Amino acid sequence: MLKIDNINVYYGNIHALKGVSLEINEGEIVTLIGANGAGKSTLLKTISGLLKPKDGEILFQDQSIGGKVAQTIVKQGISHVPEGRRVFANMSVEENLELGAYLRKDKKGIKEDFEKVYDLFPRLFERRKQLSGTLSGGEQQMLAMGRALMARPKVLLLDEPSMGLAPLLVKTIFRIIEEINQSESGTTILLIEQNANMALSIADRAYVIETGKIVLAGTPDELNESDQVRLAYLGGY
Incomplete structure (x- = not known):
């Protein structure tokens, strides 16, 4: 449904996204995890038309949307819940x-x-x-x-939905994210979340981004078994 192919995004001279590629299939919850400043929010802003990629391609339902204005992208079926x-x-x-x-x-x-x-x-x-x-x-x-x-929306972009919320509310928000995905309309979701444990618990697939590059991709089980991911994002061993 949504394909990001080798995009590069800059803030002035700062190279924020470096050849990022990922895919989201219809009906999936895909999560992107990474530290602060890794490029997560930049990616969502680029998909939703708030930033323009220098090169590379963003395809939504096989149509190029890279560089289109935000209201056009909303009209096509992508909504962004900002940080x-x-x-x-x-x-x-x-x-x-x-x-x-x-x-x-x-x-x-x-x-x-x-x-x-x-x-x-x-x-x-x-x-x-x-x-x-x-x-x-x-x-x-x-x-x-x-x-x-x-x-x-056909695709919902969620940027840090649990930020600043009490643990009980975090569970409620994640339950509702699952409901939105499993509802009659079956909204596809790209979720950015620092609470990696919660994000992986509801995701179909996941990507890890570090300093603007995708460094790992796989199922939640595969990422949970990665020493690198456990040490950096899941509270160690």
Whole structure:
């Protein structure tokens, strides 16, 4: 469904992504793990059109999207939940969700998706008239995910969904990620997550990125058996 082929991305003179290649098949949860500054967020921003690759190719359903503007990529079916949630603080929960559907014209479908989001996140229904800036961190994360789902994405890009959340909420968020993937629409997910244990527990496949390069790829079981991965990301032996 999504294929990244040998892309290079720069911030000025800094070579942030160095010949990165990866593939995501329809219906999969694929996770990308790595340390801070390894290039994880840069990759998501490049896929979603916020950054342009210098070279290489990004194919979505066999169509090149590398360098296209962000709204075109959303329209084609890729939604991005950014690191830090980025909700519109002075707007209500409901208004934030409406913005997620801003490219859509199908009123009936939008209404149905409001109901689906509220089913997934009952807390958002309770808070629907509340200003999103007054929500807790966990509620803002739910809102950021709900807002992305309002675009009816085929692929959902999730950047550090557990960051700053209490352990109990982390489990809830990961359970919901699995529900989104296993739902009727079967949304394909690319997950970036520093909590490597949690990410590998729900992923079909995983990649490890270090200093802008993919250094390992495999199933969660294969990565769990790697001494390199266990030492660096899974709390040792």
